Amino acid sequence: xxxxxxxxxxxxxxxxxxxxxxxxxxxxxxxxxxxxxxxxxxxxxxxxxxxxxxxxxxxxxxxxxxxxxxxxxxxxxxxxxxxxxxxxxxxxxxxxxxxxxxxxxxxxxxxxxxxxxxxxxxxxxxxxxxxxxxxxxxxxxxxxxxxxxxxxxxxxxxxxxxxxxxxxxxxxxxxxxxxxxxxxxxxxxxxxxxxxxxxxxxxxxxxxxxxxxxxxxxxxxxxxxxxxxxxxxxxxxxxxxxxxxxxxxxxxxxxxxxx
Amino acid sequence: xxxxxxxxxxxxxxxxxxxxxxxxxxxxxxxxxxxxxxxxxxxxxxxxxxxxxxxxxxxxxxxxxxxxxxxxxxxxxxxxxxxxxxxxxxxxxxxxxxxxxxxxxxxxxxxxxxxxxxxxxxxxxxx
Numbered sequence: 001x002x003x004x005x006x007x008x009x010x011x012x013x014x015x016x017x018x019x020x021x022x023x024x025x026x027x028x029x030x031x032x033x034x035x036x037x038x039x040x041x042x043x044x045x046x047x048x049x050x051x052x053x054x055x056x057x058x059x060x061x062x063x064x065x066x067x068x069x070x071x072x073x074x075x076x077x078x079x080x081x082x083x084x085x086x087x088x089x090x091x092x093x094x095x096x097x098x099x100x101x102x103x104x105x106x107x108x109x110x111x112x113x114x115x116x117x118x119x120x121x122x123x124x125x126x127x128x129x130x131x132x133x134x135x136x137x138x139x140x141x142x143x144x145x146x147x148x149x150x151x152x153x154x155x156x157x158x159x160x161x162x163x164x165x166x167x168x169x170x171x172x173x174x175x176x177x178x179x180x181x182x183x184x185x186x187x188x189x190x191x192x193x194x195x196x197x198x199x200x201x202x203x204x205x206x207x208x209x210x211x212x213x214x215x216x217x218x219x220x221x222x223x224x225x226x227x228x229x230x231x232x233x234x235x236x237x238x239x240x241x242x243x244x245x246x247x248x249x250x251x252x253x254x255x256x257x258x259x
Numbered sequence: 260x261x262x263x264x265x266x267x268x269x270x271x272x273x274x275x276x277x278x279x280x281x282x283x284x285x286x287x288x289x290x291x292x293x294x295x296x297x298x299x300x301x302x303x304x305x306x307x308x309x310x311x312x313x314x315x316x317x318x319x320x321x322x323x324x325x326x327x328x329x330x331x332x333x334x335x336x337x338x339x340x341x342x343x344x345x346x347x348x349x350x351x352x353x354x355x356x357x358x359x360x361x362x363x364x365x366x367x368x369x370x371x372x373x374x375x376x377x378x379x380x381x382x383x384x385x386x
Binding site: 042112118179181184228229244251 | 263264265266267268269270271272273274276278279282283286346349350351352355356357360
């Protein structure tokens with residue numbers, strides 16, 4: 001049974017309030033989830049008043065500003081700042097996305113920033129994605145080709161290559177999987193949208209010889225069919241991909257093919 | 260060490276979308292319908308047992324609470340039927356584009372109320 005409420009040690013308390021010191025007239029309140037592993041305390045929400053006159057357009061810019069100018073103890077992952085690496089995936093304004101591509105102008109009112117939902121928090125905005133990576137490993141995301149000649153190219157027609165569009169662009173930021181209520185409640189067994197999109201990517205690859213075995217592997221009540229087309233995944237994907245459709249295609253293949 | 264790590268907030272903070280709202284409503288109405296069908300079976304079973312039962316049920320269904328229950332069940336059925344059609348289309352692999360899911364979701368929500376009114380009016384011999 002799904003546990004709706006948070007465990008006792010995860011309940012969020014009110015935290016510190018950082019008043020603006022620049023005297024700016026263009027202030028926005030930013031509420032950030034904080035948790036320090038070195039203390040025994042519960043997580044808290046710290047509120048920062050941020051001068052928006054001197055802040056670039058993305059949510060990541062706000063976080064950088066807070067870290068550089070207000071509170072250097074804030075921890076979050078970030079790397080490329082161009083929506084390519086997927087490090088700065090988090091929950092902003094109630095929706096998952098990449099902080100580096102999400103304009104703060106799109107969020108009304110105070111800006112709420114949380115780590116990706118339903119993950120074990122390592123610190124502040126950093127969630128533990130080990131489970132997801134293990135599941136990714138379990139679908140064996142590499143080309144399996146039985147051809148004896150290892151040295152020649154494996155040809156692929158333009159049509160077959162086009163089948164991978166919308167699947168290969170995934171950067172594994174986990175925005176989709178952690179937006180999915182099914183994955184929240186059954187994340188230990190259900191593979192989740194991110195991993196299933198990758199499973200689909202290898203199933204439809206014309207160069208791969210293990211299509212049937214791959215299909216058989218995901219054909220499981222819990223691994224695959226926990227998708228109830230809630231579609232939070234598709235609306236969360238910062239790359240505009242459609243994991244829900246990929247999962248539906250896998251279900252369709254299983255329904256129509258003799259596996 | 261593992262237990263010390265807090266769980267990040269999930270349903271408490273995640274914004275509702277039309278598609279997630281329709282999905283959870285589909286489940287809730289499904290449960291309501293199963294209970295309703297069971298009751299309808301029990302009630303029709305009672306009818307066989309004599310007139311006294313008929314008047315009792317009649318009395319209940321004509322009370323304000325009874326009417327509320329009946330209308331609620333009619334809405335729940337309407338919602339389930341429309342949402343199931345949406346699901347069937349999705350099972351065939353269509354309608355997964357974000358804009359489409361929003362439109363079909365809204366159609367299901369508004370359609371369920373329209374259908375409820377229509378069924379009510381048909382029951383009242385309005386047409």
